[in-house]
Amino acid sequence: MNGLAHTAVLAAIVVAGFFAVWFRDLLSSVVSLGVFSLLLSLEFYILKAPDVAIAEAGIGAGLTTAIYIIALRGCNVLRKGGGGGRK
Amino acid sequence: MEPLSIIVRTICDIFAWFLAVFGAYVIIHGHLSPGGGFQGGAVVATFMALLLVSHGGKKLLSFVKPGLYSWAETTGLLLFIGTGFAGLTTAFFYNFLAGEGGLFGAVVPLGANSGILNSSGTIAVMNMAVGLEVIGGLSLIILYMFKGIRLYDDTGREETGHDR
Numbered sequence: 088m089n090g091l092a093h094t095a096v097l098a099a100i101v102v103a104g105f106f107a108v109w110f111r112d113l114l115s116s117v118v119s120l121g122v123f124s125l126l127l128s129l130e131f132y133i134l135k136a137p138d139v140a141i142a143e144a145g146i147g148a149g150l151t152t153a154i155y156i157i158a159l160r161g162c163n164v165l166r167k168g169g170g171g172g173r174k
Numbered sequence: 175m176e177p178l179s180i181i182v183r184t185i186c187d188i189f190a191w192f193l194a195v196f197g198a199y200v201i202i203h204g205h206l207s208p209g210g211g212f213q214g215g216a217v218v219a220t221f222m223a224l225l226l227v228s229h230g231g232k233k234l235l236s237f238v239k240p241g242l243y244s245w246a247e248t249t250g251l252l253l254f255i256g257t258g259f260a261g262l263t264t265a266f267f268y269n270f271l272a273g274e275g276g277l278f279g280a281v282v283p284l285g286a287n288s289g290i291l292n293s294s295g296t297i298a299v300m301n302m303a304v305g306l307e308v309i310g311g312l313s314l315i316i317l318y319m320f321k322g323i324r325l326y327d328d329t330g331r332e333e334t335g336h337d338r
Contacts, residue, residue, distance in 0.1 A: 141209045141217070142216060150220060153224070153226070160323060
């Protein structure tokens with residue numbers, strides 16, 4: 088049971104990382120990176136490190152996603168007609 | 175930065191308070207359960223991140239005072255080093271509160287127990303100090319990043335939010 092959950096979470100991490108690189112839309116890429124971080128914190132919890140899991144969920148999935156979204160706003164990427172949209 | 179849609183705003187309004195309370199729980203129970211000052215402070219700092227991303231800067235930056243967070247950061251650092259120097263009669267960072275009774279001084283009984291919150295001496299005080307400092311620091315990072323964006327914000331073009 089533990090090995091099955093372990094393998095599933097690791098495969099989902101690889102999929103989320105692939106989509107973070109593959110998306111042309113930068114906002115979708117940032118959200119995929121947040122999902123990557125959340126799955127990584129779940130993996131830390133499975134590996135019996137709940138301390139690191141809380142830090143990863145708080146900083147990786149929460150603050151880093153917000154900082155990336157603010158940075159995208161600052162680069163004018165999310166405006167209409169700006170770059171980063173799906174061509 | 176325009177506010178997002180009403181669904182995102184409502185969910186963030188409700189959820190931010192639960193995150194703040196959970197972060198305070200992680201800080202206060204730092205010596206008993208996983209997590210501590212840094213982790214709980216990061217969770218509490220998510221409060222400001224959620225509100226800024228959902229409501230936009232125009233509404234929030236008008237009444238958020240960065241001096242409050244700066245005060246929290248300074249107080250946390252001073253409390254930490256002050257607790258370190260307070261045990262200097264025996265040694266630097268000496269745990270002078272543990273086992274004395276009173277504040278954080280309960281004696282932990284032998285055998286299996288679920289943990290006593292009023293124990294551990296200065297470790298709980300230092301957890302709260304680190305929590306205050308991390309809340310102030312991470313919230314200030316996000317706030318000033320947002321202010322830096324607003325300096326270059328040309329208001330000529332109308333911005334379209336990404337979900338409308």
